[in-house]
Amino acid sequence: MRRHENERVLVLAPTSADAELSRAVFADANVACHICRDLRDLAREMDEGAAAVLLTEEVFVAGDAHELLDALRRQAPWSDIPVVFLATAGVTSAAAAWAIELLGNVTVLERPVRLTTLVTTLQTAVRARRRQYELRQQVIDLKQADLALRRQSERQRLLGEAAAILLATDEPNTLMHALFAKIAPHFALDGFFNFIVSDAAEGLRLDAYAGISDEEARSFERLKLAEGIAGRVALERRPVTVNRIQESDDPMVRRLKDFGFHTVYCHPLIADDLLLGTLTLASRQRESFDPDELSFMETICTYITGAYERVRLIRELRDADRRKDEFLATLAHELRNPLAPIRNALHITRLAATDSAALEQARAMMERQLEQMVRLIDDLLHVSRITRGKLVLRKERVELATVINGAVDTTRPLIEAAGHALTITLPPMPIYLDGDPLRLAQIFSNLLNNAAKYTERGGHIWLTAVTDRGNVVVSVRDNGVGIPQEALPRIFEMFAQVDRSLEKSQGGLGIGLTLVKRLVELHGGSVEANSEGVGKGSEFKARLPMAVAPVSPARDSDKTQKPTPLRCRILVADDNRDAAESMSMMLRLMGNEVRTVNDGEQAVDEAAAFRPDVILLDIGMPKLNGYDVARSIRSQRWGAQPFLVALTGWGQAEDRQRALDAGFDQHFTKPVPPDVLAQLLSRLKR
Numbered sequence: 001m002r003r004h005e006n007e008r009v010l011v012l013a014p015t016s017a018d019a020e021l022s023r024a025v026f027a028d029a030n031v032a033c034h035i036c037r038d039l040r041d042l043a044r045e046m047d048e049g050a051a052a053v054l055l056t057e058e059v060f061v062a063g064d065a066h067e068l069l070d071a072l073r074r075q076a077p078w079s080d081i082p083v084v085f086l087a088t089a090g091v092t093s094a095a096a097a098w099a100i101e102l103l104g105n106v107t108v109l110e111r112p113v114r115l116t117t118l119v120t121t122l123q124t125a126v127r128a129r130r131r132q133y134e135l136r137q138q139v140i141d142l143k144q145a146d147l148a149l150r151r152q153s154e155r156q157r158l159l160g161e162a163a164a165i166l167l168a169t170d171e172p173n174t175l176m177h178a179l180f181a182k183i184a185p186h187f188a189l190d191g192f193f194n195f196i197v198s199d200a201a202e203g204l205r206l207d208a209y210a211g212i213s214d215e216e217a218r219s220f221e222r223l224k225l226a227e228g229i230a231g232r233v234a235l236e237r238r239p240v241t242v243n244r245i246q247e248s249d250d251p252m253v254r255r256l257k258d259f260g261f262h263t264v265y266c267h268p269l270i271a272d273d274l275l276l277g278t279l280t281l282a283s284r285q286r287e288s289f290d291p292d293e294l295s296f297m298e299t300i301c302t303y304i305t306g307a308y309e310r311v312r313l314i315r316e317l318r319d320a321d322r323r324k325d326e327f328l329a330t331l332a333h334e335l336r337n338p339l340a341p342i343r344n345a346l347h348i349t350r351l352a353a354t355d356s357a358a359l360e361q362a363r364a365m366m367e368r369q370l371e372q373m374v375r376l377i378d379d380l381l382h383v384s385r386i387t388r389g390k391l392v393l394r395k396e397r398v399e400l401a402t403v404i405n406g407a408v409d410t411t412r413p414l415i416e417a418a419g420h421a422l423t424i425t426l427p428p429m430p431i432y433l434d435g436d437p438l439r440l441a442q443i444f445s446n447l448l449n450n451a452a453k454y455t456e457r458g459g460h461i462w463l464t465a466v467t468d469r470g471n472v473v474v475s476v477r478d479n480g481v482g483i484p485q486e487a488l489p490r491i492f493e494m495f496a497q498v499d500r501s502l503e504k505s506q507g508g509l510g511i512g513l514t515l516v517k518r519l520v521e522l523h524g525g526s527v528e529a530n531s532e533g534v535g536k537g538s539e540f541k542a543r544l545p546m547a548v549a550p551v552s553p554a555r556d557s558d559k560t561q562k563p564t565p566l567r568c569r570i571l572v573a574d575d576n577r578d579a580a581e582s583m584s585m586m587l588r589l590m591g592n593e594v595r596t597v598n599d600g601e602q603a604v605d606e607a608a609a610f611r612p613d614v615i616l617l618d619i620g621m622p623k624l625n626g627y628d629v630a631r632s633i634r635s636q637r638w639g640a641q642p643f644l645v646a647l648t649g650w651g652q653a654e655d656r657q658r659a660l661d662a663g664f665d666q667h668f669t670k671p672v673p674p675d676v677l678a679q680l681l682s683r684l685k686r
């Protein structure tokens with residue numbers, strides 16, 4: 001119904017002269033009118049829309065009213081079309097009474113009627129009718145809003161149910177099928193194709209599908225990027241909709257056409273900028289999807305991407321958890337390994353108290369095993385500190401040869417025990433590095449240690465250093481068990497270990513190489529592993545930037561000077577009696593005068609009485625902790641004199657700082673190697 005037809009007055013005049021007159025009068029009064037020929041014509045025009053009807057008693061009586069009544073019945077329920085009825089006897093006219101009865105909303109004007117009365121009556125009727133139309137529009141608007149609301153809440157419910165499905169399963173294939181079953185009826189979907197990005201083929205692989213036979217799916221299994229709709233979506237990374245596929249000759253949709261689909265929506269699944277795959281939703285019943293349906297499908301695809309991410313993260317977590325469990329098992333095993341020989345050796349010292357050769361052998365055995373445990377725990381602490389970004393390098397100018405000699409000294413017992421030959425080739429001129437001497441030595445001793453471990457008895461190890469454009473490249477090569485090609489890329493990862501059945505030596509925790517890599521990187525270098533394969537030996541190369549200026553000679557001679565044993569007065573305070581006792585025995589055997597105490601208060605008292613040169617203080621002690629003891633001693637008149645050494649299990653920078661703040665001169669992490677103590681004491685006496 002057009003707007004201007006809703007505004008017009010339908011006029012049925014008895015004669016054409018009347019009709020023409022009315023048209024002229026109404027035109028003057030700005031009332032749109034349409035002249036009808038007879039009642040049938042009027043009825044037809046009413047179907048087209050009208051603001052009001054003007055009738056006279058003659059036409060109503062003479063005409064056949066049933067068509068007009070039918071037309072009124074056909075009007076919408078909201079419609080109550082006003083009829084202005086002209087009768088000579090007014091409402092008392094029989095025709096008027098009949099019209100009121102049959103036509104409902106009738107205004108009777110008595111003839112002769114003044115023109116102004118007629119015009120204003122009609123204008124009022126038109127206004128009333130306009131109001132009816134307005135109300136009708138409001139009802140329509142309300143109904144539409146209601147419909148939209150219902151649809152929206154339906155979609156929300158569907159999204160909620162979809163989300164529940166996506167959260168309920170960790171298996172992508174099951175997830176896709178369950179989700180499709182849920183949404184398919186709402187959009188008349190008949191199939192879906194979920195392609196995922198396959199690393200190997202650099203294309204897409206069909207991972208899950210519905211709506212086509214397995215045979216059809218096989219013809220569809222792999223797509224190159226840009227091939228088919230999914231390939232194009234993967235390449236362009238944006239959704240594509242194709243409508244009226246059956247009418248299309250585009251080769252891009254040939255397969256979909258063969259499968260009988262009419263419309264598809266294909267969406268890229270992208271998480272963190274990484275393309276995981278695509279999802280195509282397809283219908284054989286629809287020619288196209290509405291915009292709001294497409295926006296719903298887009299949301300669903302975003303949900304699916306989230307679910308895929310979740311599944312991937314769950315797998316990663318499970319993997320990490322499994323590796324952690326394996327690591328804990330290995331750790332327990334590796335920590336227990338040295339305990340058996342230590343226990344045996346202790347037993348031997350008891351049984352063979354007078355056999356000095358056996359005692360010496362037992363001592364050497366315990367020393368070796370203890371060394372291994374200390375190394376293991378040190379590695380663990382270092383890795384954890386590096387991982388948390390807490391390892392601070394104590395950099396100085398060092399000569400490569402010195403560092404390498406240190407590393408070789410540490411690993412020599414292991415290399416010799418396995419009967420390996422070691423060939424060291426260094427450049428003729430001294431090479432200097434800016435680095436932490438201890439950590440640099442740790443890099444090479446770890447590599448040498450591995451070379452010795454993973455080489456069969458009587459093997460050969462080569463340590464070679466060459467310079468290369470401002471760097472020094474140190475290679476540690478062996479002719480041992482080698483590393484399978486597929487294990488090489490992950491060999492530096494934490495806990496990475498090649499299948500144990502390949503290992504001919506005792507194992508470890510799988511953190512040695514992680515430590516090597518991180519330490520080299522902290523020194524601004526890089527590291528790589530090479531092997532021709534199993535049984536063909538391995539080579540590890542560390543590339544480190546060289547320092548330009550040489551090391552100061554004073555420091556160098558400082559290092560090479562042998563410590564001379566001299567006598568000190570030493571107080572040892574530790575609540576672990578064995579620790580205190582063994583330490584004091586050792587210090588006494590080095591020629592010092594030693595006293596021991598087992599708590600903080602005793603430490604303060606004994607320090608005042610004994611006035612030692614050096615005090616070795618445990619930090620965690622009853623009554624007064626090591627920090628408080630240090631502070632108390634430093635507050636005494638004589639308290640500035642003794643050299644205070646803190647011994648703790650914690651060696652992080654902040655522990656060191658805390659010790660220095662409390663008045664300690666030095667901080668050591670337990671266990672302190674005897675030669676480190678000896679060096680310290682000799683330096684103090686000088």
Ligand code: ADP
Nearest residue numbers: 450451454482497498508509510511512513538
């Ligand atoms: P660990 O030796 O404690 O297992 P690492 O991190 O030092 O841990 O080494 C990781 C793995 O790399 C070892 O378990 C071993 O399988 C392999 N590997 C390291 N060095 C060598 C080498 N020189 N020859 C053969 N395999 C090696």
